[in-house]
Amino acid sequence: MLRPLGRRPWTCRKCLHLQSRNFESAAYPAPRAHVDYVPADNTAPKKNADDDTLRRVFDSQPFWKEFSHPRSSKVPKRAGLVQNQYLTNPDGFRAFANVSLQKCQTIVAKVLAASTLEEYRGLARNLDRLSDLLCRVIDLSDFIRTIHPDPKIQEAATQAYALMFEYMNVLNTTTGLHEQLGKAMANPEITSSWTEAETIVAEILRKDFTNSAIHMPTDERQRFVNLSNDISQVGSSFFNGAEPAKSQLVFNANSLQGLEPMVVQKIKRWNNKAPVPTMGIVPRLVLRSVREESVRKEVYLASRTSSPRQIHRLEKLLMKRSELAKLSGFNSFAQMTLSDKMAKTPESVSNFLTSLISSNRGPVSEELAQLQQMKGSSALQPWDHAYYVHKRVLEYSQSRRSRELSAVPEFFSLGTVMQGLSRLFDRLYGVRLVPQEATPGETWHPDVRRLDVVDENEQHIAVVYCDLFSRPEKHPNPAHFTLRCSREILADEIAECASMDQSAHPNDGMATAVDPRTKTLRQLPTIALVCDFQEPLSNGSGRPTLLSEQSVRTLFHEMGHAVHSILGQTPLQSISGTRCATDFAELPSVLMESFATAPEVLSLYARHWQTGEPLSESMMRSMEMDRHAHGSIYGAVENEAQILMALVDQAYHAIPCDDAIKGVDTTEIYHKVFSQYSSLPDPDNVRPRTSWQGFFGHLYGYGATYYSYIFDRAIANKLWQDVFDSGKSAVDRAAGERYKNEVLRWGVDATAGNASQAFWEIRIPRTPMVDWWKAATKPCVRSVVGV
Structure with a gap:
C-alpha cells in the first residue's frame, strides 16, 4: 500500500557499468550545424559568480579545501548526515527510526478512527504522510549503509532500515487501513473535495493494497509480510554479493602480450607469474588486449562463472518471489510485477524483446562478419569479440583525426561539465546549481x-550531494539516490511535531523552504549522485579531473534522474519525481544523454581546461563521426547483449509459480536463452558451465522489468526528435517548459492524471507495444537500442 513491494530507493546503476562488458549507446542524433559558444550570463553577477565557483569546487583541490573550510573561527555545531538532526552518531539511527515509528503509529490510529466527513477528506493526505515517514527512514538508511565508510554507521543504518521495512509490510496488510480508504473513495462527498494529487495518490494506494494480499485471511497476510522481508534480505545479499567462483587466474607474464606494460607490471610477481583477478577492470583489459586466444578464453569463462553461493542466493530469491506471487493470486512473479507497469503483461514484454532480436539480426550479422574477417579461418568466439572490436576501434582512431580525438577530454573537465549541466538547466527550466558549504x-x-538548486527567483528548491570521486572500498557504479522527496508540510503537522518535542524539526532538520505562491512550508527533494571519477591532481599542476565522452554521458544520465526529482515538486510525495513506474523511470535520464553532446549544448560548456578555448566545429564533427563509426563496429552486438539480458530476466520471472517454488536452475535457463537467441556461440559445452547470471545485480531491483532500459531509450529517442530536435535549438525554453510541466512535474504514471496527457501520447500511443516501438525507432533499430 505505502510502498510498492520490493521497490528500492531509486538507484540508477547503469547496466553498462554493472555488467561484465562495456555497453555503449549507438543512439546519436544526426550531425547538426555548429553553434557559437555561449558563455554564462555576465549581466547577472551572482549567477556568474556561482557559475565560476561551481567549476572550481570540482576542478581545483586548493579551492575546494578553502571553500569547504568553515568560514568562522568558532567551532561550528556538528550537523547530522544530510542535515538530519538525529544522525550525528550511530545511535541516532535508532532514535530516528523510533521517532518516525511513533509518528507513523499516531497517523495509523488517526486513519483507523476516522468517522466524520472532514476526517475522511484528510485520509489521502494522511496516508501519503505515513508513506513519507516510512520512506524517510528506509531510503536514507539504505543509502547510508551502502556508502558510508564507517562500519558502525553501516550497521546502525541497516538496523533502522530493517525495522521500518518490516513495519511497512505490516501496514501493507492492515485491513483497517484498506477499509477506511475504500470508504473514502466510495463517497462522492469526500472525493469531490480531493485535489487531483490526492485522487491519484488514493488510487495508487488502493492498488498497492491489492498487490499486498489485503483480502487474505490473517495467517496468509502474515506469511506475505514474512516473505516480503525474506525477499528484501535475500535480494540485498544477492545484489551486494557478486563474486566469481575463482578469484584469480595465474598466467606467465609473457603470455599477456598486448596488455599495457604498466598493468602487467602492476600484477606481475617475482617469478614472472601474473595473477589476473576475475573481477574488475583487469579482466576487461585482458579480453580487449591480450593476443593469445587461450588466455582470453580462460579469463572470459572465469569472469562469467559465479560462485555457487551467489547462484544459491539468486535461486532462493526467485523461489521466494514466486511464493509471494502465488500467495497474491498471480500465475508468475512477472505477471504480478507488470500488472501496473506500462507493458502490462509478460507476453507483451516477451513479444517486444523477441521482435527486437529479429529486427537487430541483420546489423549483428554484418558486424560479426567484419570481425570474422579480421580473425581469419577459425570461428569467431565470444572471447574474441572485445579483442577484435578494440582492434578495429584502434585502427579507426589511428586513421582518423586521432590527435584531435585524443584531445577531446581536455575540453571536459568535471567542473566544466557540471557548469554545462547547470547552464542547460537554467536555459531549459529556469533552475541552476549553486555550491554550498556543508x-x-x-x-x-x-x-x-x-x-x-535555486530557481530564477533565487528560491531554494532542492539539495544535491555529489560523491563523484573514487576511493578505496567505494562501489564503482554510477548511481542516483532519492533520499527524500518533495511534499507540502501543513501547519497542523508543524504544530504536532512541536508538541512532541520543542527541538524537533518537521523535516528532521533536512532542507525545507516556504513556497512563495502558497506560503506553505515545503520538504525539498534531497538527492545523492555517486560516480567513480579520479580526483584532481594535487601536485601543483592544476590539472583537473578530465572526463571521456562516455563519462560525460554517464554524468548527464545520472543528472537526468536528479532533475526528475528536482522538478517533481508535487504536494504529495507519493507522486513526486522518481516515484513512478519502473519502465518509465529511465526516460528522463536516457533523454539527458542526447543533450550531452548536442552541438548547442556543447557550445554552452565544452572548453579547454587551461586556455578556455571552446570545442571547435571540426572537433565536434570528429566526435560525431567517431560515435557513428563505433556504432557501426559493435553497436548491434552490444544491443543484442542488452536484449538477451532482458530475455533472461523475463525467463526467470515468468516461470509459473508452482514450478518455480519447486526450484529453479538459473544456469540451465540462462544457457537456454543464449543458445536460442545469441548470435555469438554460447559456450554451453564447457564444464562447469558459466553462470554469468550471478553478476546480474539488476535481477533484484529490476526483477521482470529490465526491458525498461531498452524501452525507455526508444521513448526518449522519439521525445528528443519530436520536442527538442524538431528544427529549433535543443536548448529551447519553450520545449523545456513543456517537458517540465507535462512530464517531469509528475512522478506518477501519466495515465493517472490529466497534466501529462499530451506527452503520454508521445510516450506510448494506444497501440501494441512492439508495433509502437517499431514505429518510434524507424528507420534503424540499432540507432536507439543500445544502453
Whole structure:
C-alpha cells in the first residue's frame, strides 16, 4: 500500500557499468550545424559568480579545501548526515527510526478512527504522510549503509532500515487501513473535495493494497509480510554479493602480450607469474588486449562463472518471489510485477524483446562478419569479440583525426561539465546549481560536494550531494539516490511535531523552504549522485579531473534522474519525481544523454581546461563521426547483449509459480536463452558451465522489468526528435517548459492524471507495444537500442 513491494530507493546503476562488458549507446542524433559558444550570463553577477565557483569546487583541490573550510573561527555545531538532526552518531539511527515509528503509529490510529466527513477528506493526505515517514527512514538508511565508510554507521543504518521495512509490510496488510480508504473513495462527498494529487495518490494506494494480499485471511497476510522481508534480505545479499567462483587466474607474464606494460607490471610477481583477478577492470583489459586466444578464453569463462553461493542466493530469491506471487493470486512473479507497469503483461514484454532480436539480426550479422574477417579461418568466439572490436576501434582512431580525438577530454573537465549541466538547466527550466558549504558532519566523506538548486527567483528548491570521486572500498557504479522527496508540510503537522518535542524539526532538520505562491512550508527533494571519477591532481599542476565522452554521458544520465526529482515538486510525495513506474523511470535520464553532446549544448560548456578555448566545429564533427563509426563496429552486438539480458530476466520471472517454488536452475535457463537467441556461440559445452547470471545485480531491483532500459531509450529517442530536435535549438525554453510541466512535474504514471496527457501520447500511443516501438525507432533499430 505505502510502498510498492520490493521497490528500492531509486538507484540508477547503469547496466553498462554493472555488467561484465562495456555497453555503449549507438543512439546519436544526426550531425547538426555548429553553434557559437555561449558563455554564462555576465549581466547577472551572482549567477556568474556561482557559475565560476561551481567549476572550481570540482576542478581545483586548493579551492575546494578553502571553500569547504568553515568560514568562522568558532567551532561550528556538528550537523547530522544530510542535515538530519538525529544522525550525528550511530545511535541516532535508532532514535530516528523510533521517532518516525511513533509518528507513523499516531497517523495509523488517526486513519483507523476516522468517522466524520472532514476526517475522511484528510485520509489521502494522511496516508501519503505515513508513506513519507516510512520512506524517510528506509531510503536514507539504505543509502547510508551502502556508502558510508564507517562500519558502525553501516550497521546502525541497516538496523533502522530493517525495522521500518518490516513495519511497512505490516501496514501493507492492515485491513483497517484498506477499509477506511475504500470508504473514502466510495463517497462522492469526500472525493469531490480531493485535489487531483490526492485522487491519484488514493488510487495508487488502493492498488498497492491489492498487490499486498489485503483480502487474505490473517495467517496468509502474515506469511506475505514474512516473505516480503525474506525477499528484501535475500535480494540485498544477492545484489551486494557478486563474486566469481575463482578469484584469480595465474598466467606467465609473457603470455599477456598486448596488455599495457604498466598493468602487467602492476600484477606481475617475482617469478614472472601474473595473477589476473576475475573481477574488475583487469579482466576487461585482458579480453580487449591480450593476443593469445587461450588466455582470453580462460579469463572470459572465469569472469562469467559465479560462485555457487551467489547462484544459491539468486535461486532462493526467485523461489521466494514466486511464493509471494502465488500467495497474491498471480500465475508468475512477472505477471504480478507488470500488472501496473506500462507493458502490462509478460507476453507483451516477451513479444517486444523477441521482435527486437529479429529486427537487430541483420546489423549483428554484418558486424560479426567484419570481425570474422579480421580473425581469419577459425570461428569467431565470444572471447574474441572485445579483442577484435578494440582492434578495429584502434585502427579507426589511428586513421582518423586521432590527435584531435585524443584531445577531446581536455575540453571536459568535471567542473566544466557540471557548469554545462547547470547552464542547460537554467536555459531549459529556469533552475541552476549553486555550491554550498556543508556543515561538519553533514556529508559522509570530505570529498562530497553539496549543491543547492535555486530557481530564477533565487528560491531554494532542492539539495544535491555529489560523491563523484573514487576511493578505496567505494562501489564503482554510477548511481542516483532519492533520499527524500518533495511534499507540502501543513501547519497542523508543524504544530504536532512541536508538541512532541520543542527541538524537533518537521523535516528532521533536512532542507525545507516556504513556497512563495502558497506560503506553505515545503520538504525539498534531497538527492545523492555517486560516480567513480579520479580526483584532481594535487601536485601543483592544476590539472583537473578530465572526463571521456562516455563519462560525460554517464554524468548527464545520472543528472537526468536528479532533475526528475528536482522538478517533481508535487504536494504529495507519493507522486513526486522518481516515484513512478519502473519502465518509465529511465526516460528522463536516457533523454539527458542526447543533450550531452548536442552541438548547442556543447557550445554552452565544452572548453579547454587551461586556455578556455571552446570545442571547435571540426572537433565536434570528429566526435560525431567517431560515435557513428563505433556504432557501426559493435553497436548491434552490444544491443543484442542488452536484449538477451532482458530475455533472461523475463525467463526467470515468468516461470509459473508452482514450478518455480519447486526450484529453479538459473544456469540451465540462462544457457537456454543464449543458445536460442545469441548470435555469438554460447559456450554451453564447457564444464562447469558459466553462470554469468550471478553478476546480474539488476535481477533484484529490476526483477521482470529490465526491458525498461531498452524501452525507455526508444521513448526518449522519439521525445528528443519530436520536442527538442524538431528544427529549433535543443536548448529551447519553450520545449523545456513543456517537458517540465507535462512530464517531469509528475512522478506518477501519466495515465493517472490529466497534466501529462499530451506527452503520454508521445510516450506510448494506444497501440501494441512492439508495433509502437517499431514505429518510434524507424528507420534503424540499432540507432536507439543500445544502453
